[in-house]
Amino acid sequence: MQEDEHKPRIKPIIEGAESLSLGISMVVAVLIGVAIGLGLKKLTGIGWLLWVGVGIGILAAFMNVYKAYSKQYKEFEELAKDPRYNMGQTIGKDEDED
Numbered sequence: 001m002q003e004d005e006h007k008p009r010i011k012p013i014i015e016g017a018e019s020l021s022l023g024i025s026m027v028v029a030v031l032i033g034v035a036i037g038l039g040l041k042k043l044t045g046i047g048w049l050l051w052v053g054v055g056i057g058i059l060a061a062f063m064n065v066y067k068a069y070s071k072q073y074k075e076f077e078e079l080a081k082d083p084r085y086n087m088g089q090t091i092g093k094d095e096d097e098d
Helices: 002-007 012-045 047-080
Strands: none
Touching: 012 047
């Protein structure tokens, strides 16, 4: 019983917030890219620099998605190694091999 009392209770909340913040971080990345583009356009007077900023923001948003995906995939691999979750299958072994 005391073992349950010492487990961090906030960790699941933080992990949930990280998952929910992915959508927000995508929007913020695009908005920051637009702001950079507008700043460059105002600074230099070149109109197409706005689209460079938008592209940077979109690339940053895709990088956020990729980072979140790779983090979740690593957690999945950790669970797949646990015998409680792999349903008797061995990782890396095909069913056809004898």
